[in-house]
Amino acid sequence: MKLALDFTLNGRPCRIEAEAHWTVLDLLRDGLALFGTKDGCGEGVCGACTVLLDGEPIRACLVLAARAHARDLLTIEGLGGDEMDALQEAFGRLGAAQCGFCTPGMILSARALLAENAAPSAHEVREALAGNLCRCTGYVKIVEAVLDAAGARRPCASAPSS
Amino acid sequence: MSSQSYRVIGRNVPRPDAWEKVRGRPIYAGDSIMAGMLIGRIVRSPYASARIVSIDTSAARALPGVAAVLTHADVPRNEMRMELPGRMAEATAGAVLATQPVLAGDRVRFQGEPVVAIAAETHEAAARAAELVEVEYEELPGVYDPIAALDPGAPHVHDGGNVLRRWHLRRGDVAEGFRRAEIVVEQVYRTPFVDHVYLETETGIGWIDAEGVLTLRVSTQVLEHFRDVAEVLRLPHSRVRLEGAYLGGGFGGKEDVTVECLLGLLVHRTRRPVQLVFSREESFIGHGKRHPYVMRYRTGAMRSGEIVALDAELVSDSGAYAALSPWVLFYSLVTATGPYRVPHVKVDAVTVYTNNPIASAYRTFGSIQTCLAYEGQMDALAKALGLDPLEVRARNFLRKGDAIATGQVLETEPMLEETMRRAWAALGPPRRATGHVRIGRGLGASFTPYGRMCWTHDSASAWVGLELDGTAVVRCAAPDVGGGQTASLCSITAEVLGLPAEQVVAVGRDSHFTPRAGTTTATRQLLMSGNAVLRAAREVRRHLVDQAAARLEAAAADIELAEGRAFVRGAPGRAVGFAELVKAMPAAGRPTQALEKFDAPSAPTIDPLTGQGKPFNDYTFGTQAVEVEVDDETGETRATRLVACYDVGQVINRQSAEGQIEGGAVQGLGHALLEAVALEEGISRNPHLLEYRIPTTLDAPAVETILIESGAGLGPFGAKGIGEPAMTPTPAAVMNAVAHAVGRPITELPLTAERVLAAMENGA
Numbered sequence: 001m002k003l004a005l006d007f008t009l010n011g012r013p014c015r016i017e018a019e020a021h022w023t024v025l026d027l028l029r030d031g032l033a034l035f036g037t038k039d040g041c042g043e044g045v046c047g048a049c050t051v052l053l054d055g056e057p058i059r060a061c062l063v064l065a066a067r068a069h070a071r072d073l074l075t076i077e078g079l080g081g082d083e084m085d086a087l088q089e090a091f092g093r094l095g096a097a098q099c100g101f102c103t104p105g106m107i108l109s110a111r112a113l114l115a116e117n118a119a120p121s122a123h124e125v126r127e128a129l130a131g132n133l134c135r136c137t138g139y140v141k142i143v144e145a146v147l148d149a150a151g152a153r154r155p156c157a158s159a160p161s162s
Numbered sequence: 163m164s165s166q167s168y169r170v171i172g173r174n175v176p177r178p179d180a181w182e183k184v185r186g187r188p189i190y191a192g193d194s195i196m197a198g199m200l201i202g203r204i205v206r207s208p209y210a211s212a213r214i215v216s217i218d219t220s221a222a223r224a225l226p227g228v229a230a231v232l233t234h235a236d237v238p239r240n241e242m243r244m245e246l247p248g249r250m251a252e253a254t255a256g257a258v259l260a261t262q263p264v265l266a267g268d269r270v271r272f273q274g275e276p277v278v279a280i281a282a283e284t285h286e287a288a289a290r291a292a293e294l295v296e297v298e299y300e301e302l303p304g305v306y307d308p309i310a311a312l313d314p315g316a317p318h319v320h321d322g323g324n325v326l327r328r329w330h331l332r333r334g335d336v337a338e339g340f341r342r343a344e345i346v347v348e349q350v351y352r353t354p355f356v357d358h359v360y361l362e363t364e365t366g367i368g369w370i371d372a373e374g375v376l377t378l379r380v381s382t383q384v385l386e387h388f389r390d391v392a393e394v395l396r397l398p399h400s401r402v403r404l405e406g407a408y409l410g411g412g413f414g415g416k417e418d419v420t421v422e423c424l425l426g427l428l429v430h431r432t433r434r435p436v437q438l439v440f441s442r443e444e445s446f447i448g449h450g451k452r453h454p455y456v457m458r459y460r461t462g463a464m465r466s467g468e469i470v471a472l473d474a475e476l477v478s479d480s481g482a483y484a485a486l487s488p489w490v491l492f493y494s495l496v497t498a499t500g501p502y503r504v505p506h507v508k509v510d511a512v513t514v515y516t517n518n519p520i521a522s523a524y525r526t527f528g529s530i531q532t533c534l535a536y537e538g539q540m541d542a543l544a545k546a547l548g549l550d551p552l553e554v555r556a557r558n559f560l561r562k563g564d565a566i567a568t569g570q571v572l573e574t575e576p577m578l579e580e581t582m583r584r585a586w587a588a589l590g591p592p593r594r595a596t597g598h599v600r601i602g603r604g605l606g607a608s609f610t611p612y613g614r615m616c617w618t619h620d621s622a623s624a625w626v627g628l629e630l631d632g633t634a635v636v637r638c639a640a641p642d643v644g645g646g647q648t649a650s651l652c653s654i655t656a657e658v659l660g661l662p663a664e665q666v667v668a669v670g671r672d673s674h675f676t677p678r679a680g681t682t683t684a685t686r687q688l689l690m691s692g693n694a695v696l697r698a699a700r701e702v703r704r705h706l707v708d709q710a711a712a713r714l715e716a717a718a719a720d721i722e723l724a725e726g727r728a729f730v731r732g733a734p735g736r737a738v739g740f741a742e743l744v745k746a747m748p749a750a751g752r753p754t755q756a757l758e759k760f761d762a763p764s765a766p767t768i769d770p771l772t773g774q775g776k777p778f779n780d781y782t783f784g785t786q787a788v789e790v791e792v793d794d795e796t797g798e799t800r801a802t803r804l805v806a807c808y809d810v811g812q813v814i815n816r817q818s819a820e821g822q823i824e825g826g827a828v829q830g831l832g833h834a835l836l837e838a839v840a841l842e843e844g845i846s847r848n849p850h851l852l853e854y855r856i857p858t859t860l861d862a863p864a865v866e867t868i869l870i871e872s873g874a875g876l877g878p879f880g881a882k883g884i885g886e887p888a889m890t891p892t893p894a895a896v897m898n899a900v901a902h903a904v905g906r907p908i909t910e911l912p913l914t915a916e917r918v919l920a921a922m923e924n925g926a
Contacts, residue, residue: 030195033195035188035193036186036187036188037186038190038361040361040363040410040442041851042441042442043850043851046442048361076185076186077185080185084181084185087184088184088185091183092177092180093176094817095174095176095177095818097177097180097183097184098825099183099360099361099409099410099412099643100182100183100184100189101360101644104186107184126859126860127860130858130859133361133851133856134361134825135358135413135825135829135856136411136644136645136821136825137821137824137828138824138826138827138857140820140824140864141817143859
């Protein structure tokens with residue numbers, strides 16, 4: 001069964017016939033050939049498929065594509081354009097992307113954080129990114145990049161005691 | 163030589179690939195769809211040990227949209243040999259070397275072993291076909307513990323017995339050593355199966371190209387696996403090509419064949435493009451893990467702390483097939499004594515088949531397990547003698563001119579004491595315990611080889627050329643696993659040619675179209691491809707300088723290159739841009755490109771009975787220091803601070819070097835505190851990321867990296883390798899910190915809350 005979906009994708013109107021069982025991740029990768037959103041586990045744990053739906057971070061692998069209808073979807077391809085977004089620039093310049101597979105999801109989670117909190121602490125960055133796994137960086141340069149993009153430029157601190 | 167004398171080398175240079183990655187560009191093996199593409203799917207064994215009675219694929223084949231349902235009978239040569247080049251066969255003589263079939267025939271030996279390969283028009287048809295495949299199994303007794311597998315009555319995983327390979331190390335007279343010893347400490351250390359958990363699972367797409375060549379674009383650390391595919395399909399090696407993509411992480415888990423042979427088989431049989439992506443669960447049960455070890459260590463020392471003898475037994479669980487287990491165990495043998503002088507040594511090591519998951523390569527390749535044991539022993543020794551753990555280590559550290567236990571004499575200064583004291587000092591003043599939180603601190607000193615074993619005659623090639631606009635191109639088939647391998651090759655070229663870093667690009671990592679560079683494994687690419695690129699760039703530079711000397715009417719010795727221009731030393735006004743020089747070079751008969759090869763120094767195979775000889779060309783030395791908090795009511799443990807200090811020889815790209823260490827340390831922290839494959843008689847109980855936890859931002863501590871640049875390495879500009887050494891000592895340092903916090907030795911990973919609590923209660 002197919003569904004006709006109308007939504008805003010990266011600032012532009014998008015209309016597509018989607019399979020009813022598709023997730024947002026299927027819609028992006030299989031339906032629209034937008035490969036920037038990554039499939040790391042398909043179980044909603046790793047965060048590599050994080051995209052923003054009406055500005056809220058979602059796990060694209062868990063949300064049905066039908067949920068995007070009449071809403072606003074932002075993926076990594078929608079950031080920056082020719083110019084780079086401040087987060088993309090900081091991630092690239094500071095070595096926050098190693099293998100890069102977690103990077104699009106990381107950047108979108110960080111973008112949602114900065115939209116709510118323009119000057120987060122290192123701990124607030126760590127809390128906001130706790131659902132995005134990275135196996136390469138140890139998170140040090142990722143946290144630095146988010147703080148840099150926020151203009152906070154504070155030293156990277158560890159998670160405080162619980 | 164310090165970084166200050168270089169323009170590119172040693173600085174923070176953003177990697178060219180990073181800009182693609184932050185934009186989400188389709189650079190990975192899973193990021194493409196081809197017209198007419200089929201979806202691959204694998205049916206795997208649900209049993210750890212069973213006989214296959216029958217396989218019925220008729221219903222699956224009859225399903226609309228199914229293009230192929232293949233079994234062992236469809237594989238022309240059903241054996242994945244995975245033999246590394248070099249004199250490997252000689253060194254495994256006598257081993258029961260059981261290679262894995264592409265598809266199991268009459269017997270399955272681990273949960274997840276591939277049995278049937280499917281290609282269908284859609285994901286749904288492939289999934290439905292997989293359900294319709296009927297495999298009848300008869301469960302067989304299995305063996306799930308490497309010690310039990312050594313029992314003469316244990317079920318045999320393969321004909322010929324369960325012992326895959328033994329290695330031995332003998333130095334001095336260990337009995338005499340223990341007679342002299344004034345104190346002996348003995349402990350048994352245990353480590354579990356651990357998964358790589360790269361964010362990108364095993365992935366590939368394959369097709370037949372216009373010239374009829376079977377072409378695979380795969381997430382792999384080893385482009386040379388095109389040969390394995392060719393062998394399995396009985397095709398000439400020249401008819402299979404592997405195109406490298408950027409990897410979404412590897413860590414050794416994409417060193418063995420993953421999707422290659424299955425994908426090649428499906429493409430070969432259907433003659434259509436096929437995509438094969440393992441699910442996360444398949445990745446967990448299907449690919450090789452880190453080997454579990456049981457390590458009994460007995461160390462004899464004088465009251466001064468001087469070590470006089472070591473007697474160690476290492477048992478590793480190879481799982482169901484050989485994979486790279488003999489070599490992983492060999493690294494353990496060589497590193498068993500740690501970075502210490504030990505005059506009398508006896509180490510016996512054995513790797514054993516079981517019906518557990520396959521174990522194979524994983525970052526540090528056998529060095530991380532022995533580090534846990536030798537560093538645990540150092541703290542145990544210090545405690546038994548009432549000495550400072552730093553002083554006990556300092557008394558025994560290897561120095562220039564000392565021999566490691568294989569008899570190899572170290573030709574450069576390891577700087578171990580400096581790495582230890584600087585890491586320890588950087589932890590800062592000790593924190594005080596508060597309430598029910600105990601604070602502990604621990605050290606892990608280490609040594610890890612970089613580059614492959616000397617007797618493998620390792621080699622890498624690279625091409626460097628100038629374009630007419632004066633920019634440079636590097637061609638070198640070195641897969642980039644995310645560590646910045648490609649960017650480093652560009653930096654080396656930029657440094658030598660006097661170009662800005664962004665005016666050098668590396669194009670293509672391809673088994674057929676770029677010079678063969680060997681595997682991105684064994685911390686070898688900077689050493690091997692780095693040196694090959696260095697040679698090629700120097701050759702191009704020579705011709706460029708000659709051209710400039712002629713053009714500027716100066717001696718070649720007086721020509722300098724910088725920022726894409728050649729000028730006469732002391733007369734910067736006498737200058738010419740590279741573009742003008744390059745355009746004139748052909749007419750002058752000067753080449754603008756060079757293909758060069760680097761051969762690692764070689765040595766004979768080590769003595770199989772005593773382990774004596776030169777196993778590796780060089781080692782990276784370094785220490786990590788860790789502070790932990792332990793909740794003495796729950797046993798929950800958290801690392802609060804980690805400092806790593808290494809002699810890296812020469813930093814090539816500062817952010818890449820730091821990134822390797824930060825990432826390696828946090829991966830090692832996962833091993834220490836969180837990670838283990840939970841097995842019940844060979845069946846995984848946690849093949850999902852929800853149950854198999856890796857460190858998140860909230861588990862990872864602040865990591866401080868201190869880089870020493872001795873210039874003593876064998877890589878370009880005196881660099882050493884850091885990819886694997888970054889991780890080697892972390893679990894040991896965390897274990898020692900926890901033992902310090904709880905006041906009791908704790909010797910089995912991971913250090914779960916239950917285990918830590920039990921250690922505290924036993925001590926109370």
